[in-house]
Amino acid sequence: MQSLKSEFPIFETARKEGRPLIFLDNASTTQKPQCVIDAVSGFYAGYYANVGRGLYWPATAASFNYDRAREKVRAFIGASSKKEVIFTSGTTDAVNKVVNTFLLPRLEQGDEVLVSEMEHHSNFVPWQQACQSKGAKLKVIPLDAGLNLDLSKFAAMLTDKVKILAITAISNTLGMKNDLKSIINLAHQHNIKVFVDAAQLPLSEKINVQNMDCDFLAFSGHKVFGPTGIGVLYGKQVLLQKMSPLAYGGGMVQQVSVDKTMMADLPAKHEAGTPNIAGTIGLAAAIDFINSVGVEEIGRHGAELRKYAVKRLSEIEGLTLFAKDAKSTAILSFTMEGIHPHDIAAFLAEKGIAVRAGHHCTHPLMQKLDIAGTVRVSFNIYNSEEEVDLLKNTLVEIRSFFL
Numbered sequence: 001m002q003s004l005k006s007e008f009p010i011f012e013t014a015r016k017e018g019r020p021l022i023f024l025d026n027a028s029t030t031q032k033p034q035c036v037i038d039a040v041s042g043f044y045a046g047y048y049a050n051v052g053r054g055l056y057w058p059a060t061a062a063s064f065n066y067d068r069a070r071e072k073v074r075a076f077i078g079a080s081s082k083k084e085v086i087f088t089s090g091t092t093d094a095v096n097k098v099v100n101t102f103l104l105p106r107l108e109q110g111d112e113v114l115v116s117e118m119e120h121h122s123n124f125v126p127w128q129q130a131c132q133s134k135g136a137k138l139k140v141i142p143l144d145a146g147l148n149l150d151l152s153k154f155a156a157m158l159t160d161k162v163k164i165l166a167i168t169a170i171s172n173t174l175g176m177k178n179d180l181k182s183i184i185n186l187a188h189q190h191n192i193k194v195f196v197d198a199a200q201l202p203l204s205e206k207i208n209v210q211n212m213d214c215d216f217l218a219f220s221g222h223k224v225f226g227p228t229g230i231g232v233l234y235g236k237q238v239l240l241q242k243m244s245p246l247a248y249g250g251g252m253v254q255q256v257s258v259d260k261t262m263m264a265d266l267p268a269k270h271e272a273g274t275p276n277i278a279g280t281i282g283l284a285a286a287i288d289f290i291n292s293v294g295v296e297e298i299g300r301h302g303a304e305l306r307k308y309a310v311k312r313l314s315e316i317e318g319l320t321l322f323a324k325d326a327k328s329t330a331i332l333s334f335t336m337e338g339i340h341p342h343d344i345a346a347f348l349a350e351k352g353i354a355v356r357a358g359h360h361c362t363h364p365l366m367q368k369l370d371i372a373g374t375v376r377v378s379f380n381i382y383n384s385e386e387e388v389d390l391l392k393n394t395l396v397e398i399r400s401f402f403l
């Protein structure tokens, strides 16, 4: 895995500038390999034009690559058709689109929507606001003492009032992984649709939406080595077909007259306006990169580093690790007695160690834990055990500095 670090030019830039960079904030976003940077600039420099319409050569090349990107995403998530792959600007955008065009038209007073206590605000606030606007009820699946989803409480919440379950695959804050297959199976027994927030999933395990049987799934390009501003909404074809367009405008229509408009077929129907062409081309390059390394390898490396970090950080007095035993994810949170998470992050930043401190867009989870925030480290293929050792030694230094 260390040989792959050289594919990420930021580390060479850092070295040349004499600034160390230990990047342990991968749950927030990932660094970009040269192939993704080249794909984006190659599009702008080599065959830039709008997609879908022009018959001249840069337009045909742009359209070809745009279409190929969708095919790559389809294969990447195991969808049965390209029609089920809708490009969005990210996970947040995808959630909002499903809330606005799937949930809201079907939501009535007294209905319920289920989310969990570990959701990112992006998979919490949109559902909450929708419920409030319709007099529906947002119900929050609690976590058990081990910080896993309380499955027996969850089972008891499944009634015919529930319109949709929105659930994350992996906690972006503490790193627990949900058993989506059983959760979805249970929800479907009650005819409940399931939206999966997969923002943290693609580098942990191979996604297969058909095996998982989710109704919707979303992730962001920038968390999987791709550009910012591009994301994916997967939806089962029957549902996407029934849904009104996520937005109206050019590119998503078949025929327009003064009186009425015929919408285009999937996926165009849900993609109004000029899309983020460069983003999709960069995402396709990121997927090629991931496939060349192997999702299993990437996932295993992250999980091994987490395990190693649990072992090393446990040696520090007064340090509390959360969801210590969470398996096969690359995210680990901790607090240190008597030292504010922001002070820890600031001290680490001085040494070039990039971590995140705070609530990680999960206020409800922080309320559950009764803490203001954590320090979160999250690993990727360019990280190593030596970096974890350095993190540990610096944390020991921090402890003696502050206490």
Ligand SMILES: *Cc1c(COP(=O)(O)O)cnc(C)c1O
Pocket (backbone or CB within 6 Å): 027, 028, 090, 091, 092, 093, 120, 122, 123, 168, 170, 171, 172, 197, 199, 200, 220, 223
């Ligand atoms: C990052 C993240 C989001 C939000 O993704 P954006 O790219 O900011 O839209 C949502 N859910 C989880 C679990 C995340 O980690």
